[in-house]
Amino acid sequence: xxxxxxxxxxxxxxxxxxxxxxxxxxxxxxxxxxxxxxxxxxxxxxxxxxxxxxxxxxxxxxxxxxxxxxxxxxxxxxxxxxxxxxxxxxxxxxxxxxxxxxxxxxxxxxxxxxxxxxxxxxxxxxxxxxxxxxxxxxxxxxxxxxxxxxxxxxxxxxxxxxxxxxxxxxxxxxxxxxxxxxxxxxxxxxxxxxxxxxxxxxxxxxxxxxxxxxxxxxxxxxxxxxxxxxxxxxxxxxxxxxxxxxxxxxxxxxxxxxxxxxxxxxxxxxxxxxxxxxxxxxxxxxxxxxxxxxxxxxxxxxxxxxxxxxxxxxxxxxxxxxxxxxxxxxxxxxxxxxxxxxxxxxxxxxxxxxxxxxxxxxxxxxxxxxxxxxxxxxxxxxxxxxxxx
Amino acid sequence: xxxxxxxxxxxxxxxxxxxxxxxxxxxxxxxxxxxxxxxxxxxxxxxxxxxxxxxxxxxxxxxxxxxxxxxxxxxxxxxxxxxxxxxxxxxxxxxxxxxxxxxxxxxxxxxxxxxxxxxxxxxxxxxxxxxxxxxxxxxxxxxxxxxxxxxxxxxxxxxxxxxxxxxxxxxxxxxxxxxxxxxxxxxxxxxxxxxxxxxxxxxxxxxxxxxxxxxxxxxxxxxxxxxxxxxxxxxxxxxxxxxxxxxxxxxxxxxxxxxxxxxxxxxxxxxxxxxxxxxxxxxxxxxxxxxxxxxxxxxxxxxxxxxxxxxxxxxxxxxxxxxxxxxxxxxxxxxxxxxxxxxxxxxxxxxxxxxxxxxxxxxxxxxxxxxxxxxxxxxxxxxxxxxxx
DNA sequence: ATGTCTTGCGCAAACGTTTGCTCTTGACAC
DNA sequence: GTGTCAAGAGCAAACGTTTGCGCAAGACAT
Numbered sequence: 011x012x013x014x015x016x017x018x019x020x021x022x023x024x025x026x027x028x029x030x031x032x033x034x035x036x037x038x039x040x041x042x043x044x045x046x047x048x049x050x051x052x053x054x055x056x057x058x059x060x061x062x063x064x065x066x067x068x069x070x071x072x073x074x075x076x077x078x079x080x081x082x083x084x085x086x087x088x089x090x091x092x093x094x095x096x097x098x099x100x101x102x103x104x105x106x107x108x109x110x111x112x113x114x115x116x117x118x119x120x121x122x123x124x125x126x127x128x129x130x131x132x133x134x135x136x137x138x139x140x141x142x143x144x145x146x147x148x149x150x151x152x153x154x155x156x157x158x159x160x161x162x163x164x165x166x167x168x169x170x171x172x173x174x175x176x177x178x179x180x181x182x183x184x185x186x187x188x189x190x191x192x193x194x195x196x197x198x199x200x201x202x203x204x205x206x207x208x209x210x211x212x213x214x215x216x217x218x219x220x221x222x223x224x225x226x227x228x229x230x231x232x233x234x235x236x237x238x239x240x241x242x243x244x245x246x247x248x249x250x251x252x253x254x255x256x257x258x259x260x261x262x263x264x265x266x267x268x269x270x271x272x273x274x275x276x277x278x279x280x281x282x283x284x285x286x287x288x289x290x291x292x293x294x295x296x297x298x299x300x301x302x303x304x305x306x307x308x309x310x311x312x313x314x315x316x317x318x319x320x321x322x323x324x325x326x327x328x329x330x331x332x333x334x335x336x337x338x339x340x341x342x343x344x345x346x347x348x349x350x351x352x353x354x355x356x357x358x359x360x361x362x363x364x365x366x367x368x369x370x371x372x373x374x375x376x377x378x379x380x381x382x383x384x385x386x387x388x389x390x391x392x393x394x395x396x397x398x399x
Numbered sequence: 400x401x402x403x404x405x406x407x408x409x410x411x412x413x414x415x416x417x418x419x420x421x422x423x424x425x426x427x428x429x430x431x432x433x434x435x436x437x438x439x440x441x442x443x444x445x446x447x448x449x450x451x452x453x454x455x456x457x458x459x460x461x462x463x464x465x466x467x468x469x470x471x472x473x474x475x476x477x478x479x480x481x482x483x484x485x486x487x488x489x490x491x492x493x494x495x496x497x498x499x500x501x502x503x504x505x506x507x508x509x510x511x512x513x514x515x516x517x518x519x520x521x522x523x524x525x526x527x528x529x530x531x532x533x534x535x536x537x538x539x540x541x542x543x544x545x546x547x548x549x550x551x552x553x554x555x556x557x558x559x560x561x562x563x564x565x566x567x568x569x570x571x572x573x574x575x576x577x578x579x580x581x582x583x584x585x586x587x588x589x590x591x592x593x594x595x596x597x598x599x600x601x602x603x604x605x606x607x608x609x610x611x612x613x614x615x616x617x618x619x620x621x622x623x624x625x626x627x628x629x630x631x632x633x634x635x636x637x638x639x640x641x642x643x644x645x646x647x648x649x650x651x652x653x654x655x656x657x658x659x660x661x662x663x664x665x666x667x668x669x670x671x672x673x674x675x676x677x678x679x680x681x682x683x684x685x686x687x688x689x690x691x692x693x694x695x696x697x698x699x700x701x702x703x704x705x706x707x708x709x710x711x712x713x714x715x716x717x718x719x720x721x722x723x724x725x726x727x728x729x730x731x732x733x734x735x736x737x738x739x740x741x742x743x744x745x746x747x748x749x750x751x752x753x754x755x756x757x758x759x760x761x762x763x764x765x766x767x768x769x770x771x772x773x774x775x776x777x778x779x780x781x782x783x784x785x786x787x788x
Numbered sequence: 789a790t791g792t793c794t795t796g797c798g799c800a801a802a803c804g805t806t807t808g809c810t811c812t813t814g815a816c817a818c
Numbered sequence: 819g820t821g822t823c824a825a826g827a828g829c830a831a832a833c834g835t836t837t838g839c840g841c842a843a844g845a846c847a848t
Contacts, residue, residue, distance in 0.1 A: 026834055037798045042836060052796060074527045075468045076834035079803045084464065086507070086528065094493035097486055097691075104483035107508060116528060118475070119496060119508045138463045139475065139505055276695060302486075306665060308697035415804055426828045431806060441826055465804030468833045 025068045034064040041065075045072070078140055087329060088118040088136040090129060092148035096245065097301050098271070098318060099147060102169065105322030106145050113330050115142065122148040124244075129155045137162050143329045145322075149173035150212040165332035169325040170318075172214040172342070179332070179341040181325045185215050185298075188314045188347035189222030192268055192296050195312070195349060197226070200358035201266040201294060203236040207253055207278070209245055209270040219270055219298065238262060242274055250277020258285050265293050265358045272297035272304050272313055279307065279354065290356030300350050309353035316347050414457045423453040430454075434461070467529055476718060477507040477525040479518060481537035485634065486690050487660070487707060488536060491558065494711030495534050502719050504531065511537040513633075518544045526551050532718045534711075538562035539601040554721035558714040559707075561603040561731070568721070568730040570714045574604050574687075577703045577736035578611030581657055581685050584701070584738060586615070589747035590655040590683060592625040596642055596667070598634055598659040608659055608687065627651060631663055639666020647674050654682050654747045661686035661693050661702055668696065668743065679745030689739050698742035705736050 031041035036057060043051040044061040051058075064070075078084035089106050091099040107117045118136060122129040129148055133155055136144065143165035149156055149172070156175040159166040168180040196204055206223045209216040220239065227237035240257060242249050250273060257267070258281065269275035275297030282289050289295055289309055297304065297313040304311035324343060331337050420430035425446060432440040433450040440447075453459075467473040478495050480488040496506045507525060511518040518537055522544055525533065532554035538545055538561070545564040548555040557569040585593055595612045598605040609628065616626035631642050639662060646656070647670065658664035664686030671678050678684055678698055686693065686702040693700035713732060720726050 024834090028834075038835085039799075039837075040797055042834095043797090046836085054796060057796080071523070071527050073468070073529065073834050075464050075473070075529050076803090077836075079462070079464045079468055079805090079833090080835045080837085082803075094496060095489050097489065100484050100486065100489060103492075103508070104510060107483060107510060111509065116507050116509065116524060118505050119492070120500065120505065121493060121496060134460070135505060138460050140462065140464050276692075280695065303665075303692040303695075306669065306692075306696055413804090417804075427805085428807075428829075429827055432827090435806085441824095443826065446826085462804050465833090466806075468803090468835090469805045469807085471833075 024073070025070050026073070027070065030061065030065045030068055030070050033068060034061045036061065045070075082140075084140045084142050085114055086116045086118060086139065086141050087143045087145065087326075087333075088120065088132075088139075088141040089145045090120050090122055090132055090148050092122050092124045093245070094119070094121045096273070097303075098273075098299050098316075101318035102147055102322040102325075105319045106326045109323050109326035109330075113326075115330075124148065126150055126153060126155060129153070130158060133158055133162070133164075137164060143167070143333045145169055145325050145329055147171060149214075151214050151217065165329060167325045167329045167332065169321050170215065174214060177340060179328055179339075179343075181321050181328065181343045181345065182214065183314075183316045183321070183347050184344045185218035185347070186222040186225070188298065188316075188349075189219040189268070190226055191347075191349045192298075192312075192314060193223055193226040195351065196266045196268065196294060196296065196355060197230065197235070199266075199294065199355060202234060202358065203238075203262075203264040204266045204268060205238045205240060205257060205262065205264045207240050207242050207250070207257075207267060207269045207274055209242055209274075211241070216270060223268065236263065238264065242270065245271060245273055247273050247277040247280065250274035250279075251281045252277075254278040254281035255285075258282075258287070266355070267293065267295050269295065269297050272299045272301045272311060275311055275313070275354070276304065276307065279309075279311070290354055292359055294355040294358070296355050298347075305350075305352065307354075312352045312355035313350050314347040315350050317345055320345055413462070414459050415462065416459065419450060419454045419457055419459050422457060423450045425450065434459075471529075473529045473531050474503055475505045475507060475528065475530050476532045476534065476715075476722075477509065477521075477528075477530040478534045479509050479511055479521055479537050481511050481513045482634070483508070483510040485662070486692075487688050487705075490707035491536055491711040491714075494708045495715045498712050498715035498719075502715075504719075513537065515539055515542060515544060518542070519547060522547055522551070522553075526553060532556070532722045534558055534714050534718055536560060538564075538603075540603050540606065554718060556714045556718045556721065558710050559604065563603060566729060568717055568728075568732075570710050570717065570732045570734065571603065572703075572705045572710070572736045573733045574607035574736070575611040575614070577687065577705075577738075578608040578657070579615055580736075580738045581687075581701075581703060582612055582615040584740065585655045585657065585683060585685065585744060586619065586624070588655075588683065588744060591623060591747065592627075592651075592653040593655045593657060594627045594629060594646060594651065594653045596629050596631050596639070596646075596656060596658045596663055598631055598663075600630070605659060612657065625652065627653065631659065634660060634662055636662050636666040636669065639663035640670040641666075643667040643670035644674075647671075647676070655684070655744070656682065657685050659687060661688045661690045661700060664700055664702070664743070665693065665696065668698075668700070679743055681748055683744040683747070685744050687736075694739075694741065696743075701741045701744035702739050703736040704739050706734055709734055 027041050028038050031038040034041060040053060040057065041061050044053045044058045045065060074085060087110055089103065091103065093099065103119060110117045118141065120132045122132060141164065144159060145167050147170045149168050151174055153173045156173040156178050160177045166178055168178050170182055172180040172182045193204065208220050211217055240253055242253050250269065253274065254277060267278055269278055275295050278295050279289060282293065287293060297311050298316065300313045300315040304313060328341065416430050417427050420427040423430060429442060429446065430450050433442045433447040434454060463474060476499055478492060480492065482488065492508060499506045507530065509521045511521060530553065533548060534556050536559045538557050540563055542562045545562040545567050549566045555567055557567050559571055561569040561571045582593065597609050600606055600609065629642055629646060631638050639658065643666065656667055658667055664684050667684050668678060671682065676682060686700050687705065689702045689704040693702060717730065
C-alpha cells in the first residue's frame with residue numbers, strides 16, 4: 011500500500027509486475043500469466059480483466075531485460091550493413107526494420123565499414139545483447155563471421171552478399187545473369203570494346219557480376235570483341251571518377267564501360283564530363299542498382315534494378331521463421347534483376363566502333379579466360395583481359 | 400567440474416561468469432569484479448590475470464541482459480527518424496551509430512513515418528527495452544512524445560527538428576537564417592515574384608524556414624516584390640512534381656521557386672522539364688539540405704548545405720554526456736547552414752521579371768503578413784501571401 | 789460418500805549479473 | 819602482545835520476469 015503510494019506520488023520508481031500483482035490482490039505469477047500473450051494461461055477471465063485494468067492504471071511497462079533473461083529470448087534483431095551512408099542500403103534498412111517491427115522486434119543497426127574484423131566485433135557485441143537473430147548485408151565470401159554466427163547459434167540471414175556458407179540462408183540478387191543482360195544490351199548497341207569496372211572481389215556480388223561479364227566475354231571471344239576488366243578499390247562516386255580518369259589516360263580502346271554499381275558509374279560520368287567526352291554520343295556507361303536519383307541525371311543512367319526493399323522484406327521474413335519456427339533448412343533465394351534502359355547507354359559511335367556492324371563478325375581478338383576465383387584480391391586490378399592476338 | 404565439462408564438450412550451453420569463477424577457483428563476485436571495467440576493484444593483480452585467462456579460454460561472453468537488469472543501465476540507445484528511406488537521414492543514422500559505437504553503445508533505429516502516434520509507440524517499445532537514451536529526429540513542435548520522454552525519464556536529444564520543449568536539448572540547423580540567405584540570393588539575382596513551397600507546418604524546420612522567407616518578404620514589402628506560399632503535403636520528389644504542376648497551371652506570376660527541401664526542388668525541376676520550362680533560363684529553383692546527388696543534376700541545384708553528419712555527431716555526444724554525467728542542463732545548439740550556389744538559380748529573365756531592375760524600386764504590391772504560427776496545419780496551403788494592391 | 793479430473797491460482801526457483809556487507813589475514817604501530 | 823587498519827576475497831541479496839510444480843476446490847462418475 012505505501013509502496014503503491016510511492017509510485018502514484020511520482021517518485022519515479024519503475025512499476026513492476028509485482029506492484030501490479032499486489033494492487034490486484036493476486037500472486038505475481040498470476041499477473042504474469044494474465045498479461046502474457048499466450049492465451050493458454052488457465053486464468054479466469056474476470057481475474058485477467060482485473061489485472062489488465064490495474065496494469066493499465068498503474069502504467070505498467072514490462073521490463074524486457076528481465077523477461078529476456080528469464081526466457082532466453084528477446085525481441086531484438088541486428089542488422090549489419092557495410093556502409094550506412096550508401097543509398098543502396100537505405101531501402102534494406104527501412105524494410106528490415108519495418109518487417110521486424112510488424113513482428114514485434116526492434117532492430118539494431120551497425121556498419122561494418124567493409125571490414126571483416128569489424129563485422130566480427132559487431133556480431134560479438136550484438137550477441138552479448140542477446141539478439142534473437144541477425145540480418146547481415148556485409149558478408150564477404152568465406153567470411154569467418156559466417157562461421158561465428160553459427161558457432162554462437164544465432165539465427166542469421168545473409169542478404170545482398172552471400173558468404174556461400176553451407177549453413178547460412180541468403181537472399182540475393184541474380185547478379186550474374188543481370189550483368190550478362192547488361193553486356194548483351196551493350197553488344198546489341200554495337201559496342202565491340204567494352205570495359206568492366208569491378209569492385210574488390212571479396213564479396214559475392216563482385217564475383218558474380220564479374221562472372222556474368224566474363225560469361226559473355228568468353229562466348230564472344232571469336233566475334234572481334236575486346237573485353238577488359240579494371241578493379242576499383244571502393245564503391246563510391248569518387249573512386250568512379252578516379253578509375254575513369256585512369257581509363258581515359260590509359261590509351262585502351264573502348265566505347266562502353268560497365269560499372270559494378272551506380273556510384274562508380276556516376277563517378278565515371280563525372281570524369282567523362284570533365285574530360286569533355288560525351289555520353290552517350292561517344293561512349294556508353296552503365297551501372298547496377300538503380301539508385302533513386304540516377305534516373306534524374308543527364309544522361310539518365312542505364313542500370314539494373316535491384317530490389318533492395320524486396321531483399322529486406324524477404325530477409326526479415328526468413329529470419330522470423332528461423333527464429334520462431336527453429337527452422338534450420340538452408341534457403342538460397344535469388345531475386346531477378348531487371349535491366350532499365352535509359353540514356354547513358356547508346357549506339358556505339360561508328361568511327362570508334364570495332365571492326366564491323368554485326369555481332370557475328372569474325373575478329374582477330376580473343377578473350378583470355380579471366381580467373382573468376384582468384385586467390386588474392388588484387389587479382390585483376392587494371393588487368394587487360396581481352397589480349398590482342 | 401562435470402558442469403565445466405559440459406561446456407567444453409560443446410553442449411552449446413552459454414558459459415556464464417559462474418563457470419569462469421568455478422574454473423578459476425574463486426567466488427563469482429570476485430570474477431565479476433576482476434572482469435569489471437572499473438579498476439577500483441580491490442582484487443590482486445595475479446587473481447585478475449588468472450580470471451581473465453580463464454574467461455578467454457572458456458570463451459566467456461557477458462550477458463548484457465543480466466547485467467542491465469542488475470545495474471539498471473544498458474549499452475543501447477535508440478534513434479528515431481521520420482523516414483529511413485530519405486537520404487537526408489543517412490548521414491545522421493551513420494554518425495549517431497558511429498559515435499554511439501565509439502562509446503560502447505549499440506543503436507536501435509526505427510522510423511516514425513512522420514506519425515506522432517507511431518513515434519509515441521516507438522518510444523514506448525524502446526523504453527521497454529531499457530534504452531539508455533534516445534536521439535529523435537522526428538519530433539513535431541509541441542510533440543506529446545517529448546513530454547513522454549521526460550515522464551519516462553529517458554535522456555533524450557532532439558536533432559534536426561526541435562519540439563521546442565523546455566526540458567529537451569536539441570541540435571538543429573539554423574533554418575531561418577539559412578532560408579533568409581536563400582531569399583536574399585534570389586532577390587540579388589533580380590527575381591521579384593517568388594514562391595515558397597513549404598512543408599507541413601507541424602515541424603520546427605517548416606516553421607523556421609517559412610519564418611525566414613517571411614522575414615525577407617515583410618522587409619521587401621514596399622519594394623515591388625511579390626511573395627507567395629504554397630504548402631506541400633509530403634517531402635518527396637513526387638510531391639514536388641505535383642505542387643509544381645499546380646503552380647504552373649495556377650496562372651500566378653513568378654520567376655523563382657524556393658523549396659522547403661531538395662526532394663521537393665528536384666520534383667519541381669522534373670515538372671518544369673516536362674512542361675518545357677527552362678531552368679535556370681526562365682525560372683530559378685532552390686532546395687535545402689544539399690543531398691549528395693543534387694550537385695550532379697542538370698541544372699545542378701542551388702541549395703543550403705545542412706550538415707547531417709555534424710548534427711548526428713553532436714547529438715550523440717550530447718546524449719552521451721546526458722547519460723553518463725546525468726547532466727540535466729538543457730542545451731539548444733544551432734548549426735549554421737551554408738548557401739551553395741549552383742546552376743538552378745540564375746538571373747531573373749528580363750521579360751518576365753517584375754517592375755524594375757533594382758531591389759530598392761518602389762512597388763505597388765505589398766506583402767501581407769503571413770501568420771507564422773497558424774493553429775491549423777493547412778493554414779497557408781495554396782494561399783496567396785503577397786496580395787495585390 | 790469416496791475417488792478421479794479439471795480448473796484456477798500460489799509457491800519458489802531460476803535466468804546471469806552486480807554490489808554492499810562481512811570476514812579473514814597480514815602489516816604495522818603502540 | 820594487543821589493537822588498528824587496509825587489502826583481498828567470499829556471502830547473499832537483488833534486479834523483474836517466467837514457469838514447473840503443487841495444492842485446493844469444485845465437477846463428475848462410481
